[in-house]
Amino acid sequence: MTIHQSPETFGYEAFLAAHQRKEVLRFIACGSVDDGKSTLIGRLLHDTKQIFDDQISALQRDSRKHGTQGEEVDLALLVDGLQAEREQGITIDVAYRFFSTEKRSFIVADTPGHEQYTRNMATGASTADLAVILVDARQGLTRQTRRHALLVSMLGIKRVALAVNKMDLVGWSQTKFEEILAGFNAFTRNLGFSEIRAIPLSAKNGDNVVLPGTAATWYDGGTLLAYLEEVPIREEALAAPFRMAVQWVNRPNSEFRGYSGRIASGRVRPGDSVTIAPNGRTSTVARIYTADGDLAEAGEDQSVTIVLADQVDASRGNVIAAADRPVQVSNTLEVRLFWASESPLAPGAALLAKIGTVTTNATVTAIRTRIDPETGQPGPAEQLTANDIADVTITLDRPVAFDPYAENRETGGLILIDRETTDTAALGLVQAPRPAEPKHAAPVVAEVVAAKPEARGLLAKLRGLLGG
């Protein structure tokens, strides 16, 4: 297999053309402590020739000092970049790694399996197209495996590579491998994954990671890298309607007024009818300006500046959306929350919410249910502590535009910010609005919004008690 052809062998132009066509796959690697996740990523980097000679000599030096592989080079040290990690042999924080082959470029989020795993994994998963879930073949499925699978499914990941690692330590047992796969399939039956690809491998020796292993004669399913190179990317997102949150109004002179933003989803052309949420005004796209000239069409992930045909009042925080498929607008959001702060969350808590380009005051008016991180089953909750997952109701001090997260990851994700420490306290996935509540509910919500901050907390508690 060829990892990288040198440009001389087939010409610079051809190389450039190939590079231009290359897609990027973003994936998250998750596993428990000691599953060998850092070793696996180190192996991917090493065997795809991303590691330079001076880094290899540094690695040999470090392996003698901090390595856990005896006399051998410890590939995990390639990714455990912080001193504390090397000393303790653990991964502290999300790291992003890059590697590429002739077919694709890859961005991998390497997330720790223990401390603050909810926050870090949710972060890594939020932009990932695929999850690599590691299992130690000796241990089989653990509570952590179930948690990781559940979490990545909640974050909207549809494809999973189940990397059954340390197969060399169970004698490449087919029975063991199939038992793990069957268990995983059973657990994830209702998690909405469209594909699960299980691969028996040894990150330490490199079998079936980049290069095929020879020990498992019963396995002919290809290497992990081969799967990463061929798995479809974001095909589900293609049908999503046009959305762009206004970041910045570009008005250099009286002749030009454009709305700058990054297209969250869908496509847009001059002449398209659009709605500006939350105020609901409509207009037509006149131009799609970029520094490289106007575009005839633009789509997801592009940063552009849209000029509208009418003098409508739009500003930062507004969402420009396809007129025939408008966004939802509300000041009350049902949210699946991943609580990350060390301080507990109680109903009535006042925070800031950032969704799209809006930052607004937010009150958690009710904690409805806590989600069991292993089974996904709802249960009662009075308050949340670090790493809890729960369904909550959040009331904002103004209406905002959103889509349910299941339909659109970019317009349905939010963060909550602690007003005192300014730290990011939670990640949230906006859910579809619940069916209309009993009649008394609506005025309460309106009052909560209008009331003074101190009254809001009380009302919220009341609402919580009433089971709102």
Add this chain to the structure above:
Amino acid sequence: MSAASSARAALTQELSQAQRHARLTHLQRLEAESIHIFRETVAETEHPVMLYSIGKDSSVLLHLALKAFAPGRLPFPLLHVDTTWKFREMIAFRDQRAKELGLDLLVHTNPDGLAKGVGPISHGSEVHTDVMKTQALRQALDKHKFDAAFGGARRDEEASRAKERIVSLRTAQHRWDPKRQRAEPWHLYNMKKKRGESLRIFPLSNWTELDIWLYIEQENIPIVPLYFAKERPVVERDGQLLMVDDERLPLEPGEAPQMRRVRFRTLGCYPLTGAFESPATTLPEIIGETLAARTSERQGRVIDKDGAGAMERKKQEGYF
């Protein structure tokens, strides 16, 4: 053909069309992400500044910033922390670019360090970097009350940088706390901070060295000529080729500058940055060398080798 199968065929066609249109190149995606980060920062902070170090990453950073706010002007100034030990060609390039683009360029040198004559040769790389770069940067940010500073650091450069967020919080003392990093899900950046705290913003976080070169070529971005091979006076010392840029480099007994065809992969203070022999005089040749390289980009940098974890420690102290 049945109605169902023709509908399916139409859908397939529509999807493949959408797929064709939707496919952005990797560089287009990186560019769009960086522009988004620039705009978020300008919208959410009071007084941003762009750290301009004159190198290739700074050239790309500046190019992206200009694109982000076109047709308007750049809504923030540039700051160059001048250690007084930059290559002369770098300073000439800086001044020329500032003039051509009409940039609001601030230059700061640590006056205390200057008075004490701190330099890499007399004081060593650690002291020089600390006084003339780290402390100088803190002085300049404090003096102008900047609350956000863009930098060109990339995650692929060094192990501790791989763990850095795009938006990175610094204490009032400009320290980085790797354990108090904020989650950055989707494209949501929390830019809130307490009084005195500030942010470092890294729009090039997800770019690699190769991406930078390919983008420079694609966009025809001007860079300092030192990146291209040319006959230059060098001395060989501790396995590194040091360019004799001016009379301040003391020659050791027996050393005589030789003319060799060299270029630089990264640019810093000249006695701390090694050149290497190369025939590459064009961008395609440089890209070819980058692809074939067997050593990392920072291999020519002395600072990274001031002991294990050197970069992490310097970052905690407020080095960019």
